[in-house]
Amino acid sequence: MAIRFDRPVSSAARFARRIGAFALVLCLAALVGHRFGGLATPYFVLVLLVSIGLALLAALLAFIGLRSLWQTGAEGGLDAMKGLIFAALPLVVGGLAAERYYSLPALYEVSTDITTPPAWLKPPNADQMWLKRSPVVSEADREKQVEAYPELTGRRYDGAIDRVLEAVKKVAKLQGIRIVRADGDTIPQPETEAPPPKPQADDSAVTDAPDLVPVPTPRPYDDDVAQLIRRANGVTLQGDTRTLVLGLRFDVEIRLREEAETTFVDVRVASRYGPHDLGMSADIADDYLKALDAELLGIAGG
Numbered sequence: 001m002a003i004r005f006d007r008p009v010s011s012a013a014r015f016a017r018r019i020g021a022f023a024l025v026l027c028l029a030a031l032v033g034h035r036f037g038g039l040a041t042p043y044f045v046l047v048l049l050v051s052i053g054l055a056l057l058a059a060l061l062a063f064i065g066l067r068s069l070w071q072t073g074a075e076g077g078l079d080a081m082k083g084l085i086f087a088a089l090p091l092v093v094g095g096l097a098a099e100r101y102y103s104l105p106a107l108y109e110v111s112t113d114i115t116t117p118p119a120w121l122k123p124p125n126a127d128q129m130w131l132k133r134s135p136v137v138s139e140a141d142r143e144k145q146v147e148a149y150p151e152l153t154g155r156r157y158d159g160a161i162d163r164v165l166e167a168v169k170k171v172a173k174l175q176g177i178r179i180v181r182a183d184g185d186t187i188p189q190p191e192t193e194a195p196p197p198k199p200q201a202d203d204s205a206v207t208d209a210p211d212l213v214p215v216p217t218p219r220p221y222d223d224d225v226a227q228l229i230r231r232a233n234g235v236t237l238q239g240d241t242r243t244l245v246l247g248l249r250f251d252v253e254i255r256l257r258e259e260a261e262t263t264f265v266d267v268r269v270a271s272r273y274g275p276h277d278l279g280m281s282a283d284i285a286d287d288y289l290k291a292l293d294a295e296l297l298g299i300a301g302g
Contacts, residue, residue: 008072008073009076010065010068011076012062012068012076012080013061013062013066013068013069013074013075013076013077014065015061016060016061016079016080016082016084017062017080017086019054019058020054020058020082020086021086022054023051023052023087023090024087024089024090026047026050026090027048027055027093030047030048030051035245035246040127040129041131041249041273041274042128042129042131042273043129045131045274048094049094051090052090052091052094054090055090055094058087059083059087059091061083062081062083065077065079065080066080097278100278100279101278104148104278104279105141105144105147105148106275107144107145107276107277108133108270108275109141109268109269109270109271109277109281110152110268110269110281110285111145111266111269112153113255113268114146117268118236118254118255118266118267118268120238120251121181121236121238121253124272126249126272126273128273128274131273131275132275133275134275149282149286152282155289155292155293156262156263156265157264157265157296158261159262159296160258160263161256161257161263164256164296168237168254168256170295171288171292172239172252172254172288174291175288175291176241177240177241177252177288178239179239180238180239180240181239182235183235183236234256234257234258235256236253236254236255237253237255238253240252240272241284243280248272249271249272250269250272250284251272252268252284252288253267253269254267254268265289267285267288268285269284
């Protein structure tokens with residue numbers, strides 16, 4: 001009589017494939033919804049964490065299935081491999097985020113001037129939901145920035161502020177920074193003297209002459225740059241940008257100050273959500289300053 005051998009089936013491998021597929025779909029939906037849709041960042045992070053957790057579970061079940069295949073010859077090796085492949089993307093995203101989270105300081109803002117950072121023209125305001133953070137950047141946070149990113153400093157360029165401002169705006173556009181506000185320090189106005197006394201009318205004066213005569217006003221500048229330079233000793237630009245893949249939002253402040261025959265440029269970058277920017281604020285500021293150096297022919301100084 002022939003003996004029939006029935007191979008056992010690994011339920012862990014089967015569940016690994018299903019859970020891994022669900023984790024992959026959830027991760028892709030979160031990425032697409034946040035980058036191109038209206039999914040808010042706090043919800044995006046929450047969905048991504050769920051996807052990463054499911055991917056970890058799928059990987060664990062897949063290893064159990066492969067172990068059963070090795071020890072008892074149980075069916076499910078193909079399902080286990082599929083589960084690992086499906087879980088790869090969420091695990092890679094989670095691994096990169098975890099590496100930056102634990103290796104970099106918990107900062108959500110950086111500035112090239114840690115003593116007097118460029119002031120926001122309009123302070124960013126976003127509903128943090130469950131991603132709570134302190135609204136004030138402390139001196140300890142600035143010290144952490146200096147320790148983690150010592151190369152992040154302002155730039156001094158030879159030349160007038162109008163030339164540098166043109167380059168600043170051009171590079172901002174190329175780097176995907178959308179300028180939404182611009183302002184400068186107004187030039188002090190001279191003290192006005194009291195108007196001379198109005199002469200008394202006599203018999204020879206025209207009695208019906210108007211008291212006020214309209215004076216033509218100069219035509220305003222059409223050029224936005226010229227308009228800013230005309231009334232400013234310094235210029236401040238505020239904008240926002242998004243990361244290419246994840247679509248995370250960051251606010252950017254660029255300050256230009258004219259000193260003698262040079263122009264000093266400072267940059268401030270802040271993540272719009274969360275207490276930890278995973279080092280992306282420093283990356284954005286550093287990439288922008290390097291591109292600005294190249295645009296201005298590398299004439300930057302410390």
